[in-house]
Amino acid sequence: MSSFQQTLEALDPSILEMLDISNTARCSVYYGAEHEKAHATYHKPPTGRPQRDSQCNEDLLFQCASLFKVFIAACLILIIDKLSLDPSTSTKYRKLGGAWNRSFTEVFNELVGVQDRMQPLPGDPSVLQLLVHHKGVRGLNHILIAPDGTPLQGLEDVVERISQYANDTHQQEREGEDQIIYSNANYILLALLVDKASGSLNKFLKEYIFEPFEMNRTFLCLRDLYSHSNESQRQPHVVSSDGCRRIFKPNTTLGLSDIVEIAWLGPYTSATDLGRFFEGLIAAKDGKPIGLFDKNVAKSLGYGKSSSNEKTGYTPCGLLTSLNSEGPGSHSLNRLISPESRVETHVLGNKSGEKDISAFYLAGSATGWANTVYFLPHKRTFVIVLTNTSGPVDASDRISQLCLREIFDLPLPTAIDRRVSSYLPSRSTLTPAERYRAHHVDITRQIFNENALKLRELEKLDIQPDTLTSACPDLPGKYFCSRNGQHLHISDWKGKNDENPVGVLRATLQSRMKSCPQLKFVKKGDKFRICSSEISPALAIDCHDAWQNLEFEVERDGKIKSLSRQGVHLKDTFIRESA
Numbered sequence: 001m002s003s004f005q006q007t008l009e010a011l012d013p014s015i016l017e018m019l020d021i022s023n024t025a026r027c028s029v030y031y032g033a034e035h036e037k038a039h040a041t042y043h044k045p046p047t048g049r050p051q052r053d054s055q056c057n058e059d060l061l062f063q064c065a066s067l068f069k070v071f072i073a074a075c076l077i078l079i080i081d082k083l084s085l086d087p088s089t090s091t092k093y094r095k096l097g098g099a100w101n102r103s104f105t106e107v108f109n110e111l112v113g114v115q116d117r118m119q120p121l122p123g124d125p126s127v128l129q130l131l132v133h134h135k136g137v138r139g140l141n142h143i144l145i146a147p148d149g150t151p152l153q154g155l156e157d158v159v160e161r162i163s164q165y166a167n168d169t170h171q172q173e174r175e176g177e178d179q180i181i182y183s184n185a186n187y188i189l190l191a192l193l194v195d196k197a198s199g200s201l202n203k204f205l206k207e208y209i210f211e212p213f214e215m216n217r218t219f220l221c222l223r224d225l226y227s228h229s230n231e232s233q234r235q236p237h238v239v240s241s242d243g244c245r246r247i248f249k250p251n252t253t254l255g256l257s258d259i260v261e262i263a264w265l266g267p268y269t270s271a272t273d274l275g276r277f278f279e280g281l282i283a284a285k286d287g288k289p290i291g292l293f294d295k296n297v298a299k300s301l302g303y304g305k306s307s308s309n310e311k312t313g314y315t316p317c318g319l320l321t322s323l324n325s326e327g328p329g330s331h332s333l334n335r336l337i338s339p340e341s342r343v344e345t346h347v348l349g350n351k352s353g354e355k356d357i358s359a360f361y362l363a364g365s366a367t368g369w370a371n372t373v374y375f376l377p378h379k380r381t382f383v384i385v386l387t388n389t390s391g392p393v394d395a396s397d398r399i400s401q402l403c404l405r406e407i408f409d410l411p412l413p414t415a416i417d418r419r420v421s422s423y424l425p426s427r428s429t430l431t432p433a434e435r436y437r438a439h440h441v442d443i444t445r446q447i448f449n450e451n452a453l454k455l456r457e458l459e460k461l462d463i464q465p466d467t468l469t470s471a472c473p474d475l476p477g478k479y480f481c482s483r484n485g486q487h488l489h490i491s492d493w494k495g496k497n498d499e500n501p502v503g504v505l506r507a508t509l510q511s512r513m514k515s516c517p518q519l520k521f522v523k524k525g526d527k528f529r530i531c532s533s534e535i536s537p538a539l540a541i542d543c544h545d546a547w548q549n550l551e552f553e554v555e556r557d558g559k560i561k562s563l564s565r566q567g568v569h570l571k572d573t574f575i576r577e578s579a
Contacts, residue, residue, distance in 0.1 A: 004031070004038035007406055012052055014437040015042065015399055018444045019050040022395040023245045025237045026388045028060050030271035031403050032279065033381040039271065046245070061217065061225075061234040061268040062386040063255055065364030066331075067371055068266030069187050070301070071209060071277075073131055073316030074293075075194045075201070077300045078208055080127075082292050092197045100128040100304075104189065105163070111196040119163035122170035127193070130186040132304050133314045137166040137185035138569055141546035143484045144184070144264055146509045146516030147530050149367040149540030151254060151261045152486065154513045158188060158260050161485050168483065169569045182314065182331075184264050191263030201259055212291030213280045215273040222256050225268055234268055236368020238538050239391025241455035243448075248368035248390075248538060255366070257514075265366055271384045278375050278382040285377055302360065302377070311358070317375060318362035323404060324350040331363035332397035333370055333390060337451040337544050348401060349410050357408060363397070365390065367540040372396040374404060381407060390541055392451035398444045405436055412436050458543060461550075462531045464522040466504035469493075471523060475505065475554075479563050479574030486511050488563060488574045490521055506533070527551045528563070 008029065019027055019042055030039040041057040044050035083089045084097040092111055099107045103124050109117040125135035143165070144153050153161075162185065191201055198204035202220045210218050219225040225234070236248040255265030280290045284298040301317040312321045321327025328348060329335060350356055357376070364371040370390050374383040383403045385396040404410070411432055430438070469476065469492040479488040487510040492503035507521040507530055520531040530550045532539050543550065545568070552563040552574075564573040 004033065004036040008038040008040050008403075010433075011402060011406060011437070012040075014402060014441055016050045016052070017441045018393075018395050018398050018402075019044055021441070021444050021448050022387075022389065022391060022393045022398075023239045023243050024050070024387050024389040024395045025235075025245060026060055027395060027399070028057075028062070028271035028386045029384070029399060029403065030275045031381070031383040031407065032275065033379065033407055037275070039275075041271075058217070058270060058272050059229065059233050060386075060388075061219070061229050061270055062371060062388055063234075063236070063364075063366055063369045064266040064269050064274070064371060064386075065264075065366040065369055066184065066266070067269075067274070067362050067364035067373055068263070070317055070362060071205060072187050072191050072194065072263065073301060074209060074297075075198075075204055076127070076131065076190060077297055077316065078292050079194065079197055081297065081300060092199075096197055101126050104130055104193070108189075108193055108196065111193070116159060118159055119167075121163055122167050127190070128304055130190055131316055133182045133186055136181045137162060137183055137189070138169045138181055139183050139546055140165055140185050141542045142567055142572075143486070144188075144260070145540060145542060146519075147539055147543055147547045147550060148516055148519060148532060148536040149249070149254065149538075149542070150514070150516035150536075151257065151265070152509060152511045152514050152516065153260055153484075154511060155192070155258055155260055157485050157511050157513075159192070161483070162189070165483060165570075188260055188263040191259055195259050201262065208292060209277070210273075212293070213273075213276050215269070215276055217270040218267050218273045219269075220256065220262060220267045222253060225253065225256065229268075235388060236366075237389040238368055239389060241392060241452040241459055243392075243452075245389065245391070246538070249536075266364065271386050274373065274384050274386075275382065278373075278384075281375075282377055282380050282382075298377070311356070315360065317360040318373070319360070320358060321361050322356040322358050323348040323408070323410065324356045328359070328361055328374070328401060328404075329363075329397050331361070331365075332372065333365050333394040333541060334397050334447050334451065336365070336541070337392070337454050338447075341447075341450055348405055349412060351408075351410065359404075365394070365541060367538075367542075370394040370396045372400040374400060379408075383407070392455055393444055393448040395444075398440060398447075402437065402440045405440075406433070410436075412439060454544070458539065461529070462539060464520065464524070464529065464531050466520060467523040467528075469503040469505055472505065474560055475521075475528075477560075478577045480577050481572050481574045483570070483572060486574075487577075490563075491518070493518060524551065527553055 027042040039056050041053045080096050080099050083093040095110050104127050105118050105120050123135045129135045195201040237245050238248045239245045255261045281298045284293045312327050360375040362373040371386045383400050385400040387396045476490045476492050489508045491506045493506040494500040494503040505521040506518040508518050509516050517536040520533045522529050522531050552565050555562045562573050562575045
């Protein structure tokens with residue numbers, strides 16, 4: 001047994017406690033340093049305590065969400081720095097020569113027909129600026145998905161609408177406002193660029209990344225996913241404020257319908273496959289190329305940082321940060337639900353007298369999934385923790401930090417260590433490692449309790465009785481928002497088969513090609529609120545962010561004229577089209 005495997009086994013009691021607190025259904029932990037690796041998988045049954053699998057289950061699949069950004073970045077580096085310089089490649093590849101500092105929309109429009117061209121983005125960001133989130137498009141998750149997590153926007157909708165949305169939000173920015181904008185939209189645009197240059201994002205990924213790195217458990221299309229896995233190996237779960245866990249959208253697979261969904265939610269993958277990729281980057285950096293990935297490509301993934309200080313900034317390989325800072329965990333669900341929290345969880349500290357340890361940090365969260373990766377090429381180290389559960393606490397964030405502390409033997413900061421002694425019994429009998437493990441577990445419990453309060457507020461607002469259509473008989477009809485190109489359809493619902501004599505209000509969001517299930521539309525004073533329904537009984541994690549306001553105001557001019565909702569950046573107004 002390797003020393004790393006022994007280390008992971010020593011962490012088992014703490015990992016199992018954190019999985020129990022978070023009620024995580026499945027978890028895969030994989031890390032390596034130098035030439036040693038350790039991998040373990042865990043499961044928690046619906047009732048009972050979590051357990052480590054007696055044999056590591058490498059068949060488990062997880063939707064990687066924003067972890068996918070590093071693969072989109074790698075595609076662009078291969079195209080711009082390699083393929084565009086090869087005279088034997090296609091004309092479209094060669095059009096991307098020197099594209100890093102050129103206008104993104106200019107580069108994109110050279111690859112498409114007149115009818116598919118995109119209007120300029122505000123500030124005219126370059127390809128590199130989008131890649132490192134310097135300038136770009138503010139978050140538009142409320143356009144990409146419905147409140148219940150159903151994907152809404154297709155390729156044509158994004159190309160047609162995104163520039164107008166970006167310009168509208170740009171007008172709301174204050175003079176001199178920080179231009180670093182972390183946004184999924186930036187990488188959706190970059191994925192579209194790769195797709196147009198290569199002819200197929202999926203085929204490009206398979207040929208130049210997944211096959212060379214032997215990533216055989218990473219799937220970009222439903223056919224491959226279904227033929228190589230069963231539902232129990234890829235089933236997301238959500239946990240409510242009372243700790244109860246349920247399957248999220250059973251018998252449904254989200255995120256693989258088109259390029260927009262793939263760029264935003266990512267493929268289904270395994271911890272082993274991700275490990276192969278980061279191991280391969282370390283090998284390439286050492287002069288052992290894999291396919292087109294050589295030393296220069298590996299280094300480029302860490303270059304081009306956009307930052308507001310010397311130590312932290314976005315790179316193609318994620319957020320470059322110091323372990324002795326609040327960067328680790330900053331993109332976790334643990335911060336999203338309670339962004340004002342001051343729970344001391346994210347400063348891992350440093351050994352006295354030694355330099356700060358820097359790391360590339362990636363977090364990938366979607367409803368039912370929470371994943372974390374740390375990549376430290378200068379230490380030849382990576383830590384990967386994937387889970388199939390979202391809720392009050394992100395177990396992947398907590399477990400990955402515990403692994404980092406163990407690998408680098410990081411002591412607790414002195415001030416925290418003193419506070420730990422106040423609640424740990426027999427402090428003198430505990431080793432430093434035992435103290436910080438106990439501290440990690442205690443902090444996990446604190447985060448759960450703190451975030452559960454926020455979740456409970458949302459749940460209380462969501463659990464509302466139906467509003468009878470007879471109370472608002474003039475409300476049903478179709479409403480259209482020109483900014484996002486979506487319809488809001490308010491209907492008089494009388495049951496699945498119209499079996500009820502009395503109807504209630506239901507709301508459905510529809511784009512050109514997609515729509516969400518019917519949701520409740522509940523009257524609250526002078527406003528109406530979208531709530532979950534029997535068909536779709538859970539709200540998505542974006543209800544803590546882009547969909548945090550679910551209330552619509554009614555504008556009348558004798559009769560109902562429009563329904564509008566104030567978003568994070570803009571007010572979206574749906575104008576009545578028909579009854």
